[in-house]
Amino acid sequence: MSDPRRRSWLAEARSRFFANRLAVFGLVLIGIFLIGAISHPILMATVWERDVYHPIYGHDSTETELTVVQAVTDPDTEIDVMNARLYDPFAQPGDVVVRVTLPEPFTPEHPLGVDNLGRDVLSMVLAAAAPSFVVGLSAAITTAIVGVIVATIGAYFRRGTDAVLTQVSDALLVLPAPLLMVILGAGPLRDYITPLVFGILYGVVSGAGAAAIVLRSQALTILARPFIDAARVAGAGWKEIILHHLLPHLVPVAALYMLLGVSGAIVADGFVSFLGFSDTRLNWGTIIFFALSLPPSNSTGIPWEALGSAAAAITLFSAAFYLVGLGVRDIARPRNS
C-alpha cells in the first residue's frame, strides 16, 4: 500500500466515478434505501405500534357506529337502509351498523397512506427494503464469482475446456433466469426459496451465462497483451498469471456486471411475488400483487398509494444499482472526453 502508483490508481478511479453525476445519484439512492432498511426495525421498536404498523399483520381503520334510519338527517351518525345493507345484509331501521373507514393518506400517522387491508404503506415499503438488499447483493456477488471463475478457466486453458464452457454459457443464456425462478417458486420447493437462496440461484444462472460470456472475451483480450507473455517468460505459473495478472484487470468488469445484474434479480424476485406464488413473503412485488388483487377500498378505486410507492421503490432500487454500474464502467473503460 505504500506504493504511490497504486494509490494514484485508486484516486484516479474515485475521481472518474465521481465525475459521473448519475453514478453519484445512484449511490445516494442506495444510501436512502439502506437508511430505510435499517430504520424499519428501529421505528417498529420505538415509535410504531405493532398492531397498527406491522407490515403484514398491522391494521388501522376508524369504526363509526351508525343508526339505520329511513331518511338521513345527519350523515355522521345515521345511514339509510340501502347503504346499511352493504355492511349488514339484514339491517333494519333502528339497528346499529359499524362503518369501517380507512385512514387518509398524507397524514403524519400514514405518510404514504394504507393499502386495501389498512396496512401502512410506508412500513411495508421500508420492511421490503432489507430482503431486497439480500436478494440483490447475493445475486450480484454470486454472479461476479461464478462469472469470473467460468470466464477465467475458459479463457486461460482454451481448447476443449473453453469450448465446453462456452457452450454451457450459451445454453444458460438462453434459459431465462426470471422464468426459471418462477417455475421454482411455483413448484414444491417453494418453501425453501428464501431471499438468500433466490439470489444465489439467480446469480449462478446469470453468472455462468451472460456474465461469463462477456467476461471471457474480456479475459481473452487481457491474455493477449504483452505483459502476460512477459510474465510467462519470467517463469510465472498459471496460478501466478491468473491471480496476479489476469484477475486485477478483470475485477472492474466483473463489478460492472455484478451491479447491472442486481436489477435483473430484483425484477425477477418482484415478478415471482407479483404472480402470488410467494405471498407469505413480503417484498415490493407482493405489495403490488395485493394492491391489484384485493378489492378496492378507497374512493378513487385504484390504490395508488400502495401501487405507486412499491413500483417507485422497485424501479428506483434497481435503477440505483444500474447507475452505480455506469460509474464503474467509466472506471473500467474510461471515456475519451
Added chain:
Amino acid sequence: MRRFLVRRILSSIITLLLFATLVFFLANALMPGDFTNNFMPGLGAQRQVLREQLGLDRPLWAQWLRFMTSFVQGEFGVSNSGRPILEIMLILLPWTMLIFTFAVTVAFLFGHWLGRMVGWSRNKAVKGVIRFFAVTAHTAFPPILTFLLAIGFVAGFSDLAWAALQRVEDVDAGGFRIGRAAISIPEGQEGILWAMIAGLMGVGAVALAVGWVFRRLTRRRLPGVVTLAIWVGGNAWFWSALGELPRAMDILGLLLLPLLAVAILAFGEIALVVESAMDGVRGEEYILAARAKGLSEVDIRDHHAARVALLPALSKFVVSLPFVLTGLVIVEFSFSVPTQYGATLYFPGLSIVLFRALEARDFPLVVGGLLFIGMISIVARIVIDVLHAVLDPRIRYGLETESEMAL
C-alpha cells in the same frame, strides 16, 4: 461468409441440444415425483400402468435419451389436456413472434436514434435527464408498466385498450382449454399473423434496398422519414392486397400495448450503449476531418459517428435478447393477470403455456414452452450474429468474438 454461417449454425444446434438437456434435468429436479403423481396420486395400480406407458419407471438417463430423440425428431409430446404440444405452440407462437420482431425493431431504432441525439449533444443537464430516463425505463417493473399503460389508454385519450380487450373476445370463439380454468386460445389466426411478420420484415428489407439503390443512382441519401413511409405504406398495401386490412388493424390494436411495453423495456440499454460510443468518438480525427470538409453537423452525427455506435449496440443486443424475450413473456402475462380493474383477459402468446400451464401443473406443456422460448432466442441470435458479421468483417474471419464490445 459461408464458413462463418456453417460454424454459427452448427454451434447453435449444439447449444439447443444442451439447452434441451438443461430444461429436462431442471424439470425433473424442480418437480420431484412424476407427472402421474399430480393428477392420480391415490390410484396405485392404475398409476403404475400409466407410469409404464409413459416410460416414467425407467432410469433418468433412459428417460433423457427418449426425450432427446423425440425432441430431435420434432416430437414435443402431448399436454395433459390431450392436445399435442406442437399444435398448441404453433397456434401461440406467431402472437409472441409478431410482438417480438416488431418491438425489437422499434426499440432498436428508437434507442439508436435517442442515443445518437444525446451522445452528440453537449448539454449536460439534458444528457443526465435522458440517461436517467433510459435507465429507469430499462429497470421498470414490467407488471406496473403494463398496468400504467392500460390505465392510461383506458382512462386517457383513447379507448384503444378497451376496444382491444373486447376484440380478444371476438377472436376467442372456438378456443381450447388448458387446465381447470377454461382458457380459450384464438385459433385460425396463424396465417394472417405469419403473413404480417413476413410482411414487416420483407417490406423493411425492400425499404432498405430502395434506399441503397437511390444512393447508388443519385449519390445522395434517402431521408429516414421516406424509408419509414415506404415501410408503413408498403405494409398497409400488403395487408389490403391480402384483403385482410381490417383484421390486421384489429390485431395491431390488440398488440399495441404489449408492444409499447416491450419497446420501453428494451430501448434504454441500446440508447445507453450508443450514447457512450458516440461520446467516445467525438474527439477522433476522422470526425475532425469530416468537419473540415464542411459536412453538416447532422451528416457527421448520423453517418460518421453513429456508424461506429452501431456495432457495440448490436453486440449488446446479442446478450440482452433473451432478457427482452423474457420481458415480453412477463409483459404478455401481466396483461392477462386478472385484477380488480379490468376484464379477465387471456392474452394469446407463449406466456399462457408457461404460467397458466404452471398453475394447472401441466408440466409437459411448461417444458415445451421453455423449449420454444429457447429456440426463438437462439434463432434471433443467429440473425443478429449474421447481421453483425455482414457489418464487421473481423467477426466473419473469426478474429474477434461477437461479444467483445458488449461492455
